[in-house]
Amino acid sequence: MDATPRTHIIGAGLIGASIGLGLRAAGWTTTIADVSANAERLAWDIGAGMPLGDDAPELVIVAVRPSDTGDVVAKALATWPGALVTDVASVKAPVLDAARAVGAADRYVGSHPMSGREVSGGLAAQSDLFSARPWVICQGEAPRSAVAVVASVAQALESDVVEMEASAHDAAVARVSHAPQVVASAAAAALGPLGADDVALAGQGLRDVTRIAGSPPAMWADIARLNRHAIVATLDHIIGDLEDVREADDIGEALTDLIARGNLEVARIPGKHGGRTREWRGVTVIVPDTPGQLVRLLTDAASVGANVEDLSIEHSPRQPVGLTTLYVEPASAPPLVEALERAGWTVAAS
Ligand SMILES: NC(=O)C1=CN([C@@H]2O[C@H](COP(=O)(O)OP(=O)(O)OC[C@H]3O[C@@H](n4cnc5c(N)ncnc54)[C@H](O)[C@@H]3O)[C@@H](O)[C@H]2O)C=CC1
Numbered sequence: 001m002d003a004t005p006r007t008h009i010i011g012a013g014l015i016g017a018s019i020g021l022g023l024r025a026a027g028w029t030t031t032i033a034d035v036s037a038n039a040e041r042l043a044w045d046i047g048a049g050m051p052l053g054d055d056a057p058e059l060v061i062v063a064v065r066p067s068d069t070g071d072v073v074a075k076a077l078a079t080w081p082g083a084l085v086t087d088v089a090s091v092k093a094p095v096l097d098a099a100r101a102v103g104a105a106d107r108y109v110g111s112h113p114m115s116g117r118e119v120s121g122g123l124a125a126q127s128d129l130f131s132a133r134p135w136v137i138c139q140g141e142a143p144r145s146a147v148a149v150v151a152s153v154a155q156a157l158e159s160d161v162v163e164m165e166a167s168a169h170d171a172a173v174a175r176v177s178h179a180p181q182v183v184a185s186a187a188a189a190a191l192g193p194l195g196a197d198d199v200a201l202a203g204q205g206l207r208d209v210t211r212i213a214g215s216p217p218a219m220w221a222d223i224a225r226l227n228r229h230a231i232v233a234t235l236d237h238i239i240g241d242l243e244d245v246r247e248a249d250d251i252g253e254a255l256t257d258l259i260a261r262g263n264l265e266v267a268r269i270p271g272k273h274g275g276r277t278r279e280w281r282g283v284t285v286i287v288p289d290t291p292g293q294l295v296r297l298l299t300d301a302a303s304v305g306a307n308v309e310d311l312s313i314e315h316s317p318r319q320p321v322g323l324t325t326l327y328v329e330p331a332s333a334p335p336l337v338e339a340l341e342r343a344g345w346t347v348a349a350s
Protein backbone atom coordinates (compact mmCIF):
# COMPACT_ATOMS: atom_id res chain seq x y z
CA MET A 1 0.00 0.00 0.00
CA ASP A 2 1.12 3.56 -0.77
CA ALA A 3 2.64 5.61 2.10
CA THR A 4 -0.46 7.83 1.97
CA PRO A 5 -3.29 5.40 1.12
CA ARG A 6 -6.57 6.63 -0.37
CA THR A 7 -8.50 7.05 2.87
CA HIS A 8 -12.24 7.20 3.42
CA ILE A 9 -13.64 8.40 6.74
CA ILE A 10 -17.15 7.34 7.82
CA GLY A 11 -18.60 9.70 10.43
CA ALA A 12 -17.84 13.41 10.13
CA GLY A 13 -18.18 14.33 13.80
CA LEU A 14 -15.51 15.62 16.17
CA ILE A 15 -13.11 12.71 15.70
CA GLY A 16 -13.76 11.88 12.02
CA ALA A 17 -13.48 15.51 10.89
CA SER A 18 -10.38 16.08 13.08
CA ILE A 19 -8.68 13.04 11.52
CA GLY A 20 -9.64 14.31 8.05
CA LEU A 21 -8.25 17.80 8.73
CA GLY A 22 -5.03 16.40 10.19
CA LEU A 23 -4.43 13.86 7.40
CA ARG A 24 -5.07 16.43 4.68
CA ALA A 25 -2.65 18.82 6.39
CA ALA A 26 -0.12 15.96 6.24
CA GLY A 27 -0.68 15.59 2.49
CA TRP A 28 -3.08 12.62 2.44
CA THR A 29 -6.06 12.31 0.10
CA THR A 30 -9.20 11.81 2.15
CA THR A 31 -12.87 11.41 1.44
CA ILE A 32 -15.50 11.70 4.16
CA ALA A 33 -19.16 10.72 4.54
CA ASP A 34 -21.85 11.01 7.19
CA VAL A 35 -25.49 9.90 7.47
CA SER A 36 -26.30 13.48 8.34
CA ALA A 37 -26.24 15.63 5.17
CA ASN A 38 -25.43 18.72 7.27
CA ALA A 39 -22.47 17.09 9.04
CA GLU A 40 -21.18 15.77 5.71
CA ARG A 41 -21.44 19.15 3.96
CA LEU A 42 -19.69 20.88 6.89
CA ALA A 43 -16.80 18.38 6.76
CA TRP A 44 -16.36 18.96 3.00
CA ASP A 45 -16.54 22.74 3.50
CA ILE A 46 -13.91 22.86 6.27
CA GLY A 47 -11.55 20.67 4.21
CA ALA A 48 -11.73 17.43 6.21
CA GLY A 49 -12.21 15.44 3.00
CA MET A 50 -13.94 15.30 -0.36
CA PRO A 51 -17.06 13.36 -1.35
CA LEU A 52 -16.38 9.68 -2.07
CA GLY A 53 -15.89 9.20 -5.81
CA ASP A 54 -15.70 6.07 -7.96
CA ASP A 55 -12.29 4.92 -6.69
CA ALA A 56 -12.55 2.34 -3.92
CA PRO A 57 -10.70 3.41 -0.77
CA GLU A 58 -7.59 1.52 0.34
CA LEU A 59 -8.14 2.43 3.99
CA VAL A 60 -11.46 3.09 5.74
CA ILE A 61 -11.62 4.84 9.13
CA VAL A 62 -14.93 4.41 10.95
CA ALA A 63 -15.65 7.27 13.39
CA VAL A 64 -19.29 6.80 14.38
CA ARG A 65 -20.80 6.32 17.85
CA PRO A 66 -19.47 3.28 19.71
CA SER A 67 -22.69 1.22 19.58
CA ASP A 68 -22.91 1.55 15.77
CA THR A 69 -19.20 0.99 15.14
CA GLY A 70 -19.31 -2.84 14.87
CA ASP A 71 -22.10 -2.75 12.26
CA VAL A 72 -20.48 0.04 10.23
CA VAL A 73 -17.08 -1.74 10.31
CA ALA A 74 -18.73 -5.00 9.16
CA LYS A 75 -20.50 -3.17 6.34
CA ALA A 76 -17.28 -1.41 5.23
CA LEU A 77 -15.40 -4.74 5.18
CA ALA A 78 -18.12 -6.15 2.87
CA THR A 79 -18.45 -3.04 0.66
CA TRP A 80 -14.71 -2.68 -0.07
CA PRO A 81 -13.20 -6.21 -0.12
CA GLY A 82 -9.74 -4.81 -0.98
CA ALA A 83 -9.65 -2.26 1.85
CA LEU A 84 -8.18 -2.30 5.31
CA VAL A 85 -10.69 -1.04 7.91
CA THR A 86 -10.00 0.62 11.23
CA ASP A 87 -12.17 2.52 13.73
CA VAL A 88 -11.70 4.91 16.64
CA ALA A 89 -14.34 3.74 19.11
CA SER A 90 -13.57 4.07 22.81
CA VAL A 91 -14.25 0.34 23.46
CA LYS A 92 -12.35 -2.17 21.32
CA ALA A 93 -13.33 -5.82 22.07
CA PRO A 94 -16.92 -5.59 20.68
CA VAL A 95 -15.67 -4.14 17.36
CA LEU A 96 -13.11 -6.94 16.95
CA ASP A 97 -15.95 -9.42 17.63
CA ALA A 98 -18.03 -7.77 14.87
CA ALA A 99 -15.16 -8.08 12.36
CA ARG A 100 -14.67 -11.73 13.36
CA ALA A 101 -18.39 -12.41 12.97
CA VAL A 102 -18.23 -11.46 9.27
CA GLY A 103 -15.04 -13.49 8.76
CA ALA A 104 -12.88 -10.47 7.85
CA ALA A 105 -10.85 -9.85 11.01
CA ASP A 106 -7.65 -10.18 8.91
CA ARG A 107 -8.54 -6.79 7.33
CA TYR A 108 -9.57 -5.08 10.56
CA VAL A 109 -7.24 -3.28 13.01
CA GLY A 110 -8.75 -1.51 16.03
CA SER A 111 -7.55 1.90 17.07
CA HIS A 112 -8.38 4.48 19.71
CA PRO A 113 -6.93 7.98 19.85
CA MET A 114 -6.72 8.93 23.54
CA SER A 115 -7.70 12.47 22.86
CA GLY A 116 -10.95 14.27 22.52
CA ARG A 117 -13.05 17.12 23.69
CA GLU A 118 -16.13 17.52 25.82
CA VAL A 119 -18.03 18.74 22.75
CA SER A 120 -19.09 16.67 19.75
CA GLY A 121 -19.70 17.41 16.05
CA GLY A 122 -17.47 18.49 13.17
CA LEU A 123 -17.67 22.18 14.12
CA ALA A 124 -15.37 21.42 17.08
CA ALA A 125 -12.85 19.55 14.88
CA GLN A 126 -9.14 20.41 15.18
CA SER A 127 -6.34 19.16 12.93
CA ASP A 128 -3.93 18.92 15.90
CA LEU A 129 -6.35 17.20 18.29
CA PHE A 130 -4.21 14.05 18.45
CA SER A 131 -0.76 15.64 18.56
CA ALA A 132 1.53 14.18 21.28
CA ARG A 133 -1.33 12.03 22.64
CA PRO A 134 -1.37 8.22 22.84
CA TRP A 135 -3.06 6.37 19.95
CA VAL A 136 -3.85 2.76 20.87
CA ILE A 137 -3.66 0.13 18.14
CA CYS A 138 -5.14 -3.37 18.62
CA GLN A 139 -3.74 -5.77 16.02
CA GLY A 140 -6.31 -8.50 16.62
CA GLU A 141 -6.05 -11.02 13.76
CA ALA A 142 -4.60 -8.68 11.13
CA PRO A 143 -1.02 -8.98 9.78
CA ARG A 144 1.81 -6.63 10.83
CA SER A 145 1.56 -4.86 7.47
CA ALA A 146 -1.98 -3.77 8.38
CA VAL A 147 -0.83 -2.50 11.78
CA ALA A 148 1.87 -0.46 9.99
CA VAL A 149 -0.77 1.25 7.83
CA VAL A 150 -2.89 2.25 10.83
CA ALA A 151 0.25 3.34 12.69
CA SER A 152 1.06 5.61 9.74
CA VAL A 153 -2.30 7.39 10.30
CA ALA A 154 -1.43 7.96 13.96
CA GLN A 155 2.08 9.11 13.04
CA ALA A 156 0.77 11.52 10.38
CA LEU A 157 -1.35 13.06 13.16
CA GLU A 158 1.74 13.21 15.42
CA SER A 159 0.31 10.77 17.96
CA ASP A 160 2.32 8.31 20.03
CA VAL A 161 1.45 4.74 18.99
CA VAL A 162 0.78 2.22 21.79
CA GLU A 163 -0.07 -1.39 20.93
CA MET A 164 -2.42 -3.37 23.17
CA GLU A 165 -4.78 -6.35 23.15
CA ALA A 166 -8.40 -5.20 22.80
CA SER A 167 -9.51 -6.62 26.16
CA ALA A 168 -6.48 -5.15 28.01
CA HIS A 169 -7.27 -1.79 26.39
CA ASP A 170 -10.89 -1.95 27.55
CA ALA A 171 -9.86 -2.76 31.14
CA ALA A 172 -7.30 0.09 31.20
CA VAL A 173 -9.54 2.78 29.70
CA ALA A 174 -12.28 1.91 32.22
CA ARG A 175 -9.84 3.26 34.86
CA VAL A 176 -8.16 6.11 32.99
CA SER A 177 -11.15 7.45 31.07
CA HIS A 178 -14.57 5.86 31.57
CA ALA A 179 -14.88 5.72 35.39
CA PRO A 180 -13.31 9.23 35.72
CA GLN A 181 -16.17 10.50 33.52
CA VAL A 182 -18.69 8.92 35.92
CA VAL A 183 -16.92 10.41 38.94
CA ALA A 184 -16.62 13.88 37.36
CA SER A 185 -20.32 13.86 36.52
CA ALA A 186 -21.20 12.68 40.05
CA ALA A 187 -19.08 15.46 41.59
CA ALA A 188 -20.83 18.03 39.38
CA ALA A 189 -24.28 16.56 40.08
CA ALA A 190 -23.61 16.92 43.84
CA LEU A 191 -23.75 20.70 43.35
CA GLY A 192 -27.53 20.26 42.85
CA PRO A 193 -28.63 21.44 46.32
CA LEU A 194 -26.54 24.66 46.10
CA GLY A 195 -27.80 28.05 44.98
CA ALA A 196 -25.96 30.09 42.35
CA ASP A 197 -24.07 32.21 44.92
CA ASP A 198 -22.74 29.09 46.63
CA VAL A 199 -21.66 27.54 43.33
CA ALA A 200 -19.83 30.81 42.54
CA LEU A 201 -17.43 30.04 45.43
CA ALA A 202 -15.91 27.32 43.24
CA GLY A 203 -12.14 27.42 42.83
CA GLN A 204 -9.79 25.72 40.45
CA GLY A 205 -10.10 22.37 42.27
CA LEU A 206 -13.76 21.96 41.40
CA ARG A 207 -13.11 23.19 37.86
CA ASP A 208 -10.35 20.61 37.40
CA VAL A 209 -12.42 17.75 38.80
CA THR A 210 -15.54 18.59 36.77
CA ARG A 211 -14.09 19.71 33.40
CA ILE A 212 -15.40 16.64 31.58
CA ALA A 213 -18.80 16.82 33.32
CA GLY A 214 -19.87 18.95 30.32
CA SER A 215 -19.58 15.89 28.02
CA PRO A 216 -22.54 14.83 25.87
CA PRO A 217 -24.36 11.91 27.58
CA ALA A 218 -25.13 9.87 24.43
CA MET A 219 -21.54 8.81 23.70
CA TRP A 220 -20.84 7.92 27.34
CA ALA A 221 -24.07 5.93 27.66
CA ASP A 222 -22.90 3.91 24.65
CA ILE A 223 -19.42 3.44 26.10
CA ALA A 224 -20.84 2.36 29.46
CA ARG A 225 -23.10 -0.25 27.87
CA LEU A 226 -20.22 -1.70 25.84
CA ASN A 227 -17.62 -1.68 28.65
CA ARG A 228 -19.97 -2.23 31.58
CA HIS A 229 -18.02 -5.03 33.25
CA ALA A 230 -14.69 -3.13 33.45
CA ILE A 231 -16.38 0.14 34.44
CA VAL A 232 -18.35 -1.52 37.25
CA ALA A 233 -15.15 -3.18 38.55
CA THR A 234 -13.51 0.27 38.71
CA LEU A 235 -16.56 1.84 40.36
CA ASP A 236 -16.50 -0.96 42.98
CA HIS A 237 -12.90 0.04 43.75
CA ILE A 238 -13.81 3.74 44.04
CA ILE A 239 -16.98 3.10 46.06
CA GLY A 240 -14.96 0.88 48.44
CA ASP A 241 -12.55 3.74 49.07
CA LEU A 242 -15.40 6.23 49.57
CA GLU A 243 -17.14 3.85 51.98
CA ASP A 244 -13.92 3.45 53.97
CA VAL A 245 -13.85 7.23 54.43
CA ARG A 246 -17.55 7.46 55.26
CA GLU A 247 -17.52 4.56 57.76
CA ALA A 248 -14.19 5.27 59.48
CA ASP A 249 -14.11 5.97 63.22
CA ASP A 250 -11.42 8.54 62.43
CA ILE A 251 -12.36 10.12 59.10
CA GLY A 252 -9.12 12.12 59.10
CA GLU A 253 -7.04 8.94 59.27
CA ALA A 254 -9.04 7.28 56.50
CA LEU A 255 -8.74 10.35 54.31
CA THR A 256 -5.02 10.63 55.01
CA ASP A 257 -4.63 7.09 53.70
CA LEU A 258 -6.76 7.80 50.60
CA ILE A 259 -4.97 11.07 49.80
CA ALA A 260 -1.55 9.45 50.33
CA ARG A 261 -2.45 6.69 47.85
CA GLY A 262 -3.85 9.32 45.48
CA ASN A 263 -0.63 11.34 45.75
CA LEU A 264 1.36 8.28 44.67
CA GLU A 265 -0.89 7.45 41.72
CA VAL A 266 -1.41 10.99 40.43
CA ALA A 267 2.37 11.33 40.12
CA ARG A 268 2.27 8.47 37.59
CA ILE A 269 0.01 10.33 35.15
CA PRO A 270 2.18 11.58 32.26
CA GLY A 271 2.75 15.30 31.58
CA LYS A 272 0.53 18.11 30.40
CA HIS A 273 -0.45 16.72 27.00
CA GLY A 274 -0.88 13.18 28.35
CA GLY A 275 1.93 12.05 26.06
CA ARG A 276 5.59 12.66 26.71
CA THR A 277 6.40 13.39 30.34
CA ARG A 278 8.15 16.69 30.95
CA GLU A 279 8.84 18.59 34.12
CA TRP A 280 7.82 22.26 34.26
CA ARG A 281 8.05 24.64 37.17
CA GLY A 282 5.10 26.92 37.88
CA VAL A 283 5.56 30.63 38.65
CA THR A 284 2.31 32.01 40.08
CA VAL A 285 1.73 35.73 39.67
CA ILE A 286 -1.05 37.99 41.03
CA VAL A 287 -2.64 39.65 38.00
CA PRO A 288 -5.12 42.57 38.28
CA ASP A 289 -8.41 41.74 36.61
CA THR A 290 -8.25 44.52 34.03
CA PRO A 291 -7.85 44.39 30.23
CA GLY A 292 -4.33 43.97 28.85
CA GLN A 293 -2.66 42.64 32.03
CA LEU A 294 -2.09 39.13 30.70
CA VAL A 295 -0.45 40.48 27.55
CA ARG A 296 1.81 42.69 29.71
CA LEU A 297 2.74 39.68 31.89
CA LEU A 298 3.60 37.49 28.88
CA THR A 299 5.58 40.34 27.30
CA ASP A 300 7.58 40.79 30.53
CA ALA A 301 8.19 37.02 30.65
CA ALA A 302 9.36 37.05 27.02
CA SER A 303 11.75 39.92 27.76
CA VAL A 304 13.99 37.54 29.77
CA GLY A 305 13.67 34.83 27.13
CA ALA A 306 11.44 32.59 29.29
CA ASN A 307 9.65 30.09 27.07
CA VAL A 308 6.18 29.73 28.60
CA GLU A 309 5.24 26.06 28.03
CA ASP A 310 1.79 26.23 29.59
CA LEU A 311 -0.42 28.67 31.42
CA SER A 312 -3.27 28.43 33.89
CA ILE A 313 -5.54 31.17 35.16
CA GLU A 314 -7.41 30.92 38.46
CA HIS A 315 -10.08 33.52 38.62
CA SER A 316 -12.88 33.85 41.15
CA PRO A 317 -15.87 36.06 40.34
CA ARG A 318 -16.00 39.39 42.21
CA GLN A 319 -12.26 39.27 42.97
CA PRO A 320 -10.25 42.23 41.61
CA VAL A 321 -7.23 39.98 40.94
CA GLY A 322 -6.60 36.55 39.48
CA LEU A 323 -3.74 34.09 39.87
CA THR A 324 -1.88 33.24 36.69
CA THR A 325 0.67 30.43 36.69
CA LEU A 326 3.32 30.38 33.97
CA TYR A 327 4.96 26.97 33.46
CA VAL A 328 8.58 27.11 32.35
CA GLU A 329 11.73 24.94 32.25
CA PRO A 330 12.96 24.62 35.88
CA ALA A 331 16.18 26.50 35.07
CA SER A 332 14.20 29.44 33.66
CA ALA A 333 12.11 29.93 36.82
CA PRO A 334 14.56 31.92 39.06
CA PRO A 335 15.48 34.53 36.38
CA LEU A 336 11.80 34.79 35.44
CA VAL A 337 10.77 35.47 39.06
CA GLU A 338 13.50 38.11 39.36
CA ALA A 339 12.51 39.86 36.12
CA LEU A 340 8.80 39.83 36.95
CA GLU A 341 9.40 41.29 40.41
CA ARG A 342 11.63 43.96 38.87
CA ALA A 343 8.80 44.81 36.49
CA GLY A 344 6.46 45.32 39.48
CA TRP A 345 4.60 41.97 39.52
CA THR A 346 3.84 40.15 42.78
CA VAL A 347 4.98 36.53 42.52
CA ALA A 348 2.75 34.50 44.86
CA ALA A 349 4.60 31.19 44.51
CA SER A 350 7.33 29.56 42.46
N1 LIG B 1 -15.41 12.52 21.55
C1 LIG B 1 -14.25 12.10 22.05
O1 LIG B 1 -13.67 12.78 22.90
C2 LIG B 1 -13.67 10.81 21.55
C3 LIG B 1 -14.45 9.91 20.84
N2 LIG B 1 -13.89 8.74 20.38
C4 LIG B 1 -14.73 7.81 19.60
O2 LIG B 1 -14.92 8.41 18.33
C5 LIG B 1 -16.18 8.00 17.80
C6 LIG B 1 -16.90 9.25 17.27
O3 LIG B 1 -17.08 10.15 18.33
P1 LIG B 1 -17.34 11.70 18.05
O4 LIG B 1 -16.63 12.12 16.82
O5 LIG B 1 -17.09 12.40 19.33
O6 LIG B 1 -18.91 11.68 17.78
P2 LIG B 1 -19.81 12.76 17.01
O7 LIG B 1 -21.19 12.60 17.56
O8 LIG B 1 -19.16 14.10 17.04
O9 LIG B 1 -19.78 12.22 15.50
C7 LIG B 1 -20.32 11.00 15.08
C8 LIG B 1 -20.82 11.21 13.64
O10 LIG B 1 -21.12 9.94 13.08
C9 LIG B 1 -22.27 10.14 12.25
N3 LIG B 1 -22.84 8.81 11.98
C10 LIG B 1 -23.58 8.06 12.82
N4 LIG B 1 -23.88 6.87 12.21
C11 LIG B 1 -23.32 6.91 10.98
C12 LIG B 1 -23.27 6.00 9.90
N5 LIG B 1 -23.87 4.81 9.97
N6 LIG B 1 -22.61 6.36 8.77
C13 LIG B 1 -22.02 7.58 8.68
N7 LIG B 1 -22.04 8.48 9.68
C14 LIG B 1 -22.67 8.15 10.82
C15 LIG B 1 -23.13 11.10 13.01
O11 LIG B 1 -24.09 11.72 12.18
C16 LIG B 1 -22.08 12.07 13.55
O12 LIG B 1 -21.86 13.16 12.67
C17 LIG B 1 -16.92 7.25 18.91
O13 LIG B 1 -16.89 5.89 18.62
C18 LIG B 1 -16.11 7.57 20.15
O14 LIG B 1 -16.11 6.48 21.06
C19 LIG B 1 -12.57 8.45 20.56
C20 LIG B 1 -11.76 9.31 21.23
C21 LIG B 1 -12.25 10.54 21.81
Ligand SMILES: O=C(O)C(=O)Cc1ccc(O)cc1
Binds near residue numbers: 089116118
Ligand atom coordinates in the same frame (compact mmCIF):
# COMPACT_ATOMS: atom_id res chain seq x y z
O1 LIG C 1 -11.12 15.20 27.53
C1 LIG C 1 -10.42 14.29 27.95
O2 LIG C 1 -9.58 14.46 28.82
C2 LIG C 1 -10.56 12.93 27.40
O3 LIG C 1 -10.04 12.02 27.99
C3 LIG C 1 -11.35 12.77 26.12
C4 LIG C 1 -11.60 11.39 25.63
C5 LIG C 1 -12.89 10.93 25.59
C6 LIG C 1 -13.18 9.68 25.10
C7 LIG C 1 -12.15 8.86 24.67
O4 LIG C 1 -12.44 7.65 24.20
C8 LIG C 1 -10.84 9.30 24.69
C9 LIG C 1 -10.58 10.58 25.18
